[in-house]
Amino acid sequence: MRYWGASSLMTTTFSTVEMMAVVAAREIRDREVVFAGTGLPILAAALAQQTHAPDCTIVFEAGGVAPKLRHLPMSVGDSRTLSGAAQAAGLFEIFTYVLQGGRVDVGFLGGAQVDRYGNLNTTALGPDYRRPATRLPGSGGAADIAALASRTVVIARHEKRRFPERVDYCTSPGWIRGGDSRARAGLPAGGPAAIVTTLGVIRYRDGSHEPYLASVHPGASIEKVRSETGFELDCDDAVETLPPSAVELEALRDSVDPERIFLR
């Protein structure tokens, strides 16, 4: 590990996407099995693998198992998910043996809507599911990851319309209605550990599963978070998010995404 001083921290500039990728990557511990979806989750997983979690295993639902990523995949089916991979499998193996078999430590999810209890909508916006105002792509593997990973990390753009009290359609269950509602739905394990947003990080209280603001990104503020959140959010314990280190930024820019596929 290289050392970097406070002075370099203060002079380093970074984008919101870089901040989110770094914060999401820190959610991954070494030697964990990571289920990664398209976009920022791939950036986060690849960054973790190149920094603090060199022995984490990345799995992709289309079949790539344990790659040593050399070029960023643009989708989870991309051939780039097979660089140095241990296996080229398929959906059957990933969803049965890996995910349902209980072998995924952390799954990454995104959503057009994220509600108070971390339920996600990637299916349809508007009151009528059959004739939606906006039709979205659908679950893909998201509902499966949300149900069966040991914990999930959600990455989302923090805007009021995207953070309602309740999602229009619950594609991927989080803590459902809080308390023990998730267990009563038939999901005794799993659930969202963190929502990494453009403004900060939301986590959940044990037991009640009520959300709280754990940290605010540099440049954002608690006032901004409150005004962009459509549900009541306890902000009393919020600290400032540790900014990306020089090491993290260098890995992200020079090794993970030198082609600038996702980085801005």
Add this chain to the structure above:
Amino acid sequence: MDKLRTLAEAAALIESGVSIAIGGFTSQRHPTALIREIIRRGTRELIAYAHSSGSDLDLLIGAGSLRRVEAAYVADGVFAPIAPCWRRFIEAGRLEFEDYSNAAMMARFTAGAMGLPYLPTLSMLGSDLLEKEGIAAGQRAADPTLARHKALVQICPFTYRKLVLVPAVNPDFCLLHVQKASRSGLLRIDGQEFLDVQMALSSRTVIATCEELVDDDELRREPERNRIPPFAVHVVVPVPWGSHPHGVHNAYDYDPEHLALYNEAAETEAGFADYLARYVTGPADHAAYLEAIGGSARLEALRARPGWGYNPALARKGR
């Protein structure tokens, strides 16, 4: 038995009203040339079963070839975060659809392949995928092509935990694109299998297009790499570059420019019609299509480099 046919002969087997499953995954290894040929023939009222589709399924939706889709996801990754025709048609009430998750569709194809009427899964618990239905119960009861229930929750008789039962699918046709095949119907898939094996074995008739036609003996030298028994495969069509604009592991990459071009064009009805005329119904056949998208100069830029499976030097930012 010689299963070799032309692309036109293969497409002609698929009559209006039948059900299909399409191999591949988002921007990878779809039998896209076969799909374009089906659209050229004017085939209508198809039912499509899918997991994670890309612009392969979106083309069929936009061309008005489909009556119903049962799927988990329709998008082309970074190029199309929401597949444009899928979005337009559902918002306008022009397409019957039912949503599942990928694991649920995996279980449905697997049940069909195993000769079982359903399989249990732990997926979709806690999700509106269980609570909300795209297709009304009355229509399910009346339409023999629909399972009687979208899904059912059952208490496990051994553990007393909740299980979700999902109905099997047995499509009339499975359409695949693979790297290598022989005249006798032996197929070789390189890279991820996606759900192609289970899709093929759940279907009544399997049509496989391939990049390269090879001797049966070549594929029999490594039988452990052949995942679909040849007796389950009915038609083989050699179609080099047959998945373009989608990618084929070890053969060629996805075409970022063309995928972006499609996504932009298909945002509107008029743009989609122009795309269809220029790249699907306009070109008389696959060879004419390949010329229309830029010919060998464009294709060579996509060709996979040995040892990589894709082209590491490909300019991928799209348009």
